[in-house]
Amino acid sequence: MPNGSSILRLIDAVLKETQRQARGTEARRLLQHAIQRVAAISAAQGLLHDPDGVTRINCWDLLTAICLTVPLPMQDRVELLCESGAGDLASETAMPLGLIAKELITNAAKHGLAGRSKVTVRIGMRREAGGYVFTVEDDGPGFVLQPDHARSLGLGLVMALTRQLNGTFEVERGPGARCMVRFPDPRTLN
């Protein structure tokens, strides 16, 4: 039975070959996005798969690992702030949450700048009744979540991974964008 890493390497090879054969700039561009997403998933799997078999991970350890490794576009213009309450998560939630975090943080850094010289991105995790809420907010222009976003590669992936966590995804537009992923603690589901 192939493991996750070998499957990802296979997918990466298939996508690259398809991109090589693709005709048209748009098709190649979309395939390039897909290749980058697979690379991000591979990185997160390496980062967040615990070889020691630990079954719980502390919230602030997970956020520290994410903050230390998230690739930021134009990082000298992005201030990334992290806050977390106490709590521990099931390790099976760590990888999807890590991928969600990378997508939302990258999105916030990229779109929050919107012609400005600097953006502040704030990520946080806190407990609420029966589960957790993970938040990524920026002080940029904000956006309203539209049905079309489900088809975009970045937010589409966030929505798919949120469903995997049996969670919900919301975006509030205030002074900036505030993206919230609410998900239950698996220990409370049964």
Added chain:
Amino acid sequence: MFPPPARFLLEEAPLPMSHLREPVKPGDLRGVRVLVVEDQWHVANALRSLLELEGMEVSGPAGKTADAHRLADEYKPELAVVDINLKGEMAYSLIDDLHDRGVRVVVISGYAVLPRLSAKVAAVLQKPFNGPELLASLRRALL
């Protein structure tokens, strides 16, 4: 804004935190020997990646104080990044030992830590923290 974190405090009195937002000079950590002591694999791996990317010579990560002592003997680090709580084993005696060897220690912890450490550590970073905060603390520790 997020509510303040509700954390189990080992000690109420906080240590002075490092000045996290100061600009720092790039590149001055290259070649510096640093020991990483962290029991959580996710964080340890992320720390090692970040510090190696900065050009530092990383030993560890050590997940236990016994391993950290051994690595300190072997690699003679100039700096150490030490998680205070190693799966229930507190790293206070390790920090005492590193301090006595002249190693400058940056403590990382999700918890508040004992004020008695303040004379023996260069900085305390409360988890979660980001890369620039850690690197700034390490650069200041070298001054």
